[in-house]
Amino acid sequence: MEKQGLGLGLEITELRLGLPCGEPVEKKEKKEKKRVFSEIQAGDDDDDENSSSEDRKVQTKNQVVGWPPLCSYRKKNTVSQTKKYVKVSMDGAPFLRKIDLAMHKGYSDLALSFENFFSCYGIREALKDADNAEHVPIYEDKDGDWMLVGDVPWEMFIESCKRLRIMKRSDAKGFDLQPKGSLKGFIEGVTK
Amino acid sequence: MNYFPDEVIEHIFDYVVSHRDRNALSLVCKSWYRIERFTRQRVFIGNCYSITPERLIQRFPGLKSLTLKGKPHFADFSLVPYDWGGFLCPWIEALAKSRVGLEELRLKRMVVSDESLELLSRSFTHFKSLVLVSCEGFTTDGLAAIAANCRFLRELDLQENEVEDHKGQWLSCFPDSCTSLVSLNFACLKGEVSLGALERLVARSPNLKSLKLNRSVPLDALQRIMMRAPQLADLGIGSFVHDPDSEAYIRLKNTILKCKSITSLSGFLEVAPHCLAAIYPICPNLTSLNLSYAAGIQGSELIKLIRHCGKLQRLWIMDCIGDKGLGVVAMTCKDLQELRVFPSAPYGNPAAVTEKGLVAISMGCPKLHSLLYFCHQMTNAALITVAKNCPNFIRFRLCILEALKPDPDTLEPLDEGFGAIVQSCRRLRRLSLSGQLTDQVFLYIGMYAEQLEMLSIAFAGESDKGMLYVLNGCKKLRKLEIRDCPFGNMALLTDVGKYETMRSLWMSSCEVTVGACKLLAKKMPRLNVEIFNENEQEDCSLEDGQRVEKMYLYRTLAGKRKDAPEYVWTL
Numbered sequence: 001m002e003k004q005g006l007g008l009g010l011e012i013t014e015l016r017l018g019l020p021c022g023e024p025v026e027k028k029e030k031k032e033k034k035r036v037f038s039e040i041q042a043g044d045d046d047d048d049e050n051s052s053s054e055d056r057k058v059q060t061k062n063q064v065v066g067w068p069p070l071c072s073y074r075k076k077n078t079v080s081q082t083k084k085y086v087k088v089s090m091d092g093a094p095f096l097r098k099i100d101l102a103m104h105k106g107y108s109d110l111a112l113s114f115e116n117f118f119s120c121y122g123i124r125e126a127l128k129d130a131d132n133a134e135h136v137p138i139y140e141d142k143d144g145d146w147m148l149v150g151d152v153p154w155e156m157f158i159e160s161c162k163r164l165r166i167m168k169r170s171d172a173k174g175f176d177l178q179p180k181g182s183l184k185g186f187i188e189g190v191t192k
Numbered sequence: 193m194n195y196f197p198d199e200v201i202e203h204i205f206d207y208v209v210s211h212r213d214r215n216a217l218s219l220v221c222k223s224w225y226r227i228e229r230f231t232r233q234r235v236f237i238g239n240c241y242s243i244t245p246e247r248l249i250q251r252f253p254g255l256k257s258l259t260l261k262g263k264p265h266f267a268d269f270s271l272v273p274y275d276w277g278g279f280l281c282p283w284i285e286a287l288a289k290s291r292v293g294l295e296e297l298r299l300k301r302m303v304v305s306d307e308s309l310e311l312l313s314r315s316f317t318h319f320k321s322l323v324l325v326s327c328e329g330f331t332t333d334g335l336a337a338i339a340a341n342c343r344f345l346r347e348l349d350l351q352e353n354e355v356e357d358h359k360g361q362w363l364s365c366f367p368d369s370c371t372s373l374v375s376l377n378f379a380c381l382k383g384e385v386s387l388g389a390l391e392r393l394v395a396r397s398p399n400l401k402s403l404k405l406n407r408s409v410p411l412d413a414l415q416r417i418m419m420r421a422p423q424l425a426d427l428g429i430g431s432f433v434h435d436p437d438s439e440a441y442i443r444l445k446n447t448i449l450k451c452k453s454i455t456s457l458s459g460f461l462e463v464a465p466h467c468l469a470a471i472y473p474i475c476p477n478l479t480s481l482n483l484s485y486a487a488g489i490q491g492s493e494l495i496k497l498i499r500h501c502g503k504l505q506r507l508w509i510m511d512c513i514g515d516k517g518l519g520v521v522a523m524t525c526k527d528l529q530e531l532r533v534f535p536s537a538p539y540g541n542p543a544a545v546t547e548k549g550l551v552a553i554s555m556g557c558p559k560l561h562s563l564l565y566f567c568h569q570m571t572n573a574a575l576i577t578v579a580k581n582c583p584n585f586i587r588f589r590l591c592i593l594e595a596l597k598p599d600p601d602t603l604e605p606l607d608e609g610f611g612a613i614v615q616s617c618r619r620l621r622r623l624s625l626s627g628q629l630t631d632q633v634f635l636y637i638g639m640y641a642e643q644l645e646m647l648s649i650a651f652a653g654e655s656d657k658g659m660l661y662v663l664n665g666c667k668k669l670r671k672l673e674i675r676d677c678p679f680g681n682m683a684l685l686t687d688v689g690k691y692e693t694m695r696s697l698w699m700s701s702c703e704v705t706v707g708a709c710k711l712l713a714k715k716m717p718r719l720n721v722e723i724f725n726e727n728e729q730e731d732c733s734l735e736d737g738q739r740v741e742k743m744y745l746y747r748t749l750a751g752k753r754k755d756a757p758e759y760v761w762t763l
Contacts, residue, residue, distance in 0.1 A: 066269030066675070068535060068566060068593050069624075069650070073326065073352040073380070077461075078487050078510065078536065106465070106490055153464040155433050155488060 084158060090118045090166040091135070101158045107150055114166065136172060139164045198223075202231050211236045230254055237261070238670075238695050240278060240302065241720065244750045245286035257296035257321075258283075264698050264744055265648070266673055267301055268326065271700055271742070273726060275757045278302045282755075288315035296321040296347075303327070309334030313341035320372075321347035328354040332383065336362035339370075346399075347375040357383030364389040373397040377404035379428050379459055379485075384408040395420045404428025407461035415444040422450050426480075428459035432467050445470045458482035458508075465493040475500035479527075484508040484534045495520050508532040511544035511566060518549030522556025530562040535593060547574035554581035562587040570627055571599045575609025579616035588613055589624035595651040595676075598628040605629050611636035614644075624648040634658035638665025646671040659683035663690050673698040681708035688715050696746035707736030709743055713763035720752060721745040721763045734761065 084101040097117045104110045114137070137149040141160040149157070149164070205228060208214055218228040234257040237243060249255065262278020280302050287294055294316040304327045312319065319342045332355065338348060339362055363378075363385040373393070378385070385408060394400060394417050401424060405414065409430035418424070434441045454474050463486055478501050483489060489497075491512045498504075498517070504525040511533050513521070521528065531553060533545055547570045553560065554577065561584045570592050598605055606627040614620060614637050621643055625633065629652035637644065638661035645668055653659065659679040662672065664687065672694065680703030691697060691712075706723065713721040724742040725734065752762045 064595070066266065066271045067595055067650070068591055069269050069648075070535065070566075071268035071326065071352065072270055073354065074484075074534065078485055078534065153433065153435075153466065155462065155464050 086163050088164040091168045106154045134169050135166050136169050137166050201227050205231050239746050241753050242748045245283045249290045255292045259298040261300045262302035266698055277755055280304045280308045284308045284311050298323040299327055300325040303329040305329050306331055306334035310337040313337045320344055323349040324353050325351045331356040331358045332362040333358050336360055336365040339365040344372050346372050349375055349377040350380050353380050355381055361386050366393050371396045374399045375402040379404040379406050381406045387413045391416055402426035405430035407431050412440040415447050418447045418451055425453050426456040427454050431462040432460050433462050433464040436466055449473050456480035460486035463488040468497055472500050479503055480506040482508040491517055506530040510534050510536045512536050515545055515549035519552040522552045528557040529559050532564040535566040547571045551577050554578040561585055564589045566591045569600045571601050572609035576612040579612035583616045585617040585620055587622040590626055592626040596628050607632040614640040619643055622646045630654050631658040634661040638662050641666055649674045651676045653677045656683035663687055670695045676701040678703055680704055684708050691719055692747050698744050700742040704740050706734045706738045710763050719745050720748050723761045725759050
């Protein structure tokens, strides 16, 4: 009961930085015991005497001013404030998704997102074998060119990526798609 | 001692340097008070509203170095409304009018205007050092005035300030004749600086020991700067992004090999992880490493880096290092004294640090005395272990990101854990609590934390007894800041005399009422009791029974301040 309320209902409104698709099921079970802050706002039974004062303090549903106690300068300069949403399409999937690149730390992080989004469409299986991967991640850069994901450093990639596509290898016959460096790591990130 | 001529006593006093010792000297007798005040060069004022600038100048005409702090600490967390106060202006105006030959000014949480900086730069010919920490209200124009007019400037150190960039070339305002710089830190500035001017400035500053760049300074400029300043001991890197195969990067790697005197490293405001290998050669010399703003470095890269840093005494990092990474720190950094672990996302990264990381550190780093630790969870068992392993804590600040979270293993409050800390660490001066806590923890603090000077409490306690335990027990308490705790009038009013022994008390979202604050103000005329009334309604009067949202009180000899904004009611 608590799991469902906490897992899906509140997560949508919860103001936090994380992958939009949420966490895998195993982690949700652990959350039961945690008194997530949003729980308190929702009016926990144990906290009756405090709940009215809690209401007064809370500005938006799940946000408390000045908590955690991190100075505003640091908040602005370390926690990623900028958002960089790009569309992600996968050949064979009926609809596209949007991903915030700024929320990811690197290529393997991105790969995990792909896995979360498209696992039902077989990306995991597809990328199991790096050399013979059936799908290849590509992106459209600022100049409108389609580039192979993984060649340039992550910061440069975020800067120039306009949209992503997970393409069938068969559509790229004849091109050198040998995974090197970051792309290999990318694929490994998915298949781990 | 009274038979010695003044000159002899003065000479002896020269050896007494710390503020506390100096203060003690002045209390011995009238003649020592007199001698002390004329020979005093450095004054520290922890609350700029505790005294007027005129009185300061009158007592210490020989003043050379002044440290001022303005807003209360909780201003850092947006709890103090805009325009509350802490203005530098009246201080500079008063000092400028006087004959004080100010040479050094250190400010924290003050509102500094360009006009003040301009006046400062023109009024004191021997001005040498300006340090601004967490200040606001000025722009790069003010910095230009400092650069242009302070002919003997040695230090310009800007830490975590909000500075408006006016796109002027402030750095270019250092005249060619300025060759005295020892420390320059502009890491917090957002705008670009003239790279040519920067390089020339570095080239003509042979005494430059500390240089911290902002993110606009690219890698190739960094390389040229480091070539010009092989004597640097403290370096803050702005941008560290480059193609690893480029010539610029190879040149940088070679230059770094020549910089053997660097012992302190920070910045990496923009970083491509694969570039970090270039700094491995200087890591073994580092005693201080601050990567808390290096959001671009992932845990695995951090760990690789740390393995090279065997001499670290101070480490500031982000929680992406993880518990495993902290284990590596514990194994590698045996001399570690200060550790700060910051969250990489406001509600934390679930894969980040927990009590396990802290326990590992405590086992590997027995010299640890200062800690700031943001984590997801903490257990009593872990805190008890940490207390046993590290009895030398002076500063212990723990922030469990979920407020009110109990021990996840036992579901109990963290009273016993923190109790163990205060009982074991007899030299503890600063403590910040978090997690689920009852009145019991405050009983422990009152009983054992004899040296405690600063205590920060949030979402803790059950009744007035909690606050009373602290006020009664902690004899050396100077600053107490409380938010969202069920402490009310009884706790506030039981020992009103206590507040004159302290610098300040902050209480927000507690249970104190207007009436109690009024009573306190009446009984204690040498306290300013400020209530913030942020209600939009203009004509709302303060009724005694009304709960106070924010209260800040402090001892003062200056009386009610005249620069308070409308929402501040000094009772």
